[in-house]
Every structure is written in structure tokens, then in C-alpha cells.
Amino acid sequence: MSRPPMTPQKRRQPDSQTQPPALPESERIVYELxxxxxxxxxxIADIKREAGIQNIxxxxxxxxxQSKNLIKDVVNVHNKSRKTFMAVEFEPSKEVSGGSWYSDGSLDTEFINILRMMCLKHIEDLRIATIEDIHKCIAASRIMKVECTMQQVLEIVRALALDKEIEELKSTGVAEFSMVQxxxxCYRRSRGRQGPSVGHLSSIPCGMCPRISECTPEGVISPNTCVYYKQWLKLEF
Incomplete structure (x- = not known):
């Protein structure tokens, strides 16, 4: 009896997720490290010390x-002078990047101050507000040029509570809390603090701008060129 013809087995392809790309020996050592x-x-100093090959x-x-887009250099907020490298498939940890409040290795004070101002405004407008309410209002306003997360809003609101700008409360579900479970x-403006009764000028971006001292009508920083001020007034050109 003749045997059926053998079906050639397909050779298993290497797993591209775990196998390093084909590289010259020196590049492979550095890449794997x-x-x-x-x-x-x-x-970079640790690479040179641990790779066991000449610095050049x-x-x-x-x-x-880097030219092959396999690695990238990143900024370590704790020591910006140290050139640090990372494989491109990884995003820097919070220990390296500083977390969501940092941009290109520097604390983003403008973003923090604008978000702080927005949180205060919406708490004043809503009278009683949950974190979800505040985040939803900020997202709907579209004044922020960068999308903020719920966690960022929570961190800002907690800081405002520590600064006694607002009060953290548990809803009773009745009277002024009737709209909250x-x-x-939830949060409300601290009693005795200026609220919306003083008018909307109290919550314009200028009030908490970190560069207000540099702002002049004809200067580089000016109300005429301020993106946040135009958006606040709904004068988008």
C-alpha cells in the first residue's frame, strides 16, 4: 500500500515581539541593554560602563x-543633564517623566493654573459639584487646549480643599444636595470666599495666570494674543 504524500511542515516563524532585530554585534549589545x-x-554613562565595549x-x-527608530532619548526630571535612553515601545515611568503634570521634563505650571481656575469656576457655577460634574464641565467648555483626565481634576480639587478654597462634603441628598446622590x-466654594456674586471677572484666566506680570497691551504676552482669554470670551478667530 502506498503511503500518502508527506505534507511539508511550515517552519515556525520567530516571535517578532521577543526576538531582537538583526543588528551588528555592538548595536545588539547596546539595544538589549x-x-x-x-x-x-x-x-548613557551606565550604557558605556555595562556594555563592555569602547565608548566610541x-x-x-x-x-x-536612533536612526532605525529602535531607541529614543528621554528627559529624567530628577536629573535633566543625564542623557537617558529607552526602547521606543516603552513610555517613561512616572519616576522618570514626573507624571502628568510635567511637559518635556518641566513642571507645566500654566496648565496647572488654568485647570485650577477652571475647577473653581465650575464649582462656583454649580454650587455643589462632584468630581464627575467638574470634569464634564471642563471637557464641554473646550477652553483647555490639552485634554485633562479625571485623575488630574481630582488632584487639583484636593489641592484646592487643602488650600481652604473649597470644602469637601458628603451629600445628604436633600436641600442644596438634592442633585447629588x-x-x-462633593465640593462647594468655602463659605466666606468670594463666589460668583462678585461677577465673572473674578474667574477670568488672568486672575491665575503665572505670567500676568509680563502681560502688556503691546507686549509679546498680551490680552490680544492670549489664547485662553479669547476662548473665555468666545472670540475664536
């Missing part, structure tokens, strides 16, 4: 790996 540090990255070869390997954490 960088990739092993994942989202923490590695300082390490430098050439780094340039080649009983037992839910």
Missing part, C-alpha cells in the same frame, strides 16, 4: 539605533 531597563531607561563604538551604536463626596 537599553531594552532590559524597560520604562525606566538607562543613563557605544556612541556610534546609539546614533544608529446621598453619601457621595
Amino acid at each position: 537599553i531594552k532590559s531597563r524597560k520604562n525606566m531607561g538607562i543613563w 563604538i557605544v556612541t556610534k551604536a546609539l546614533k544608529s539605533l 446621598s453619601g457621595k463626596i
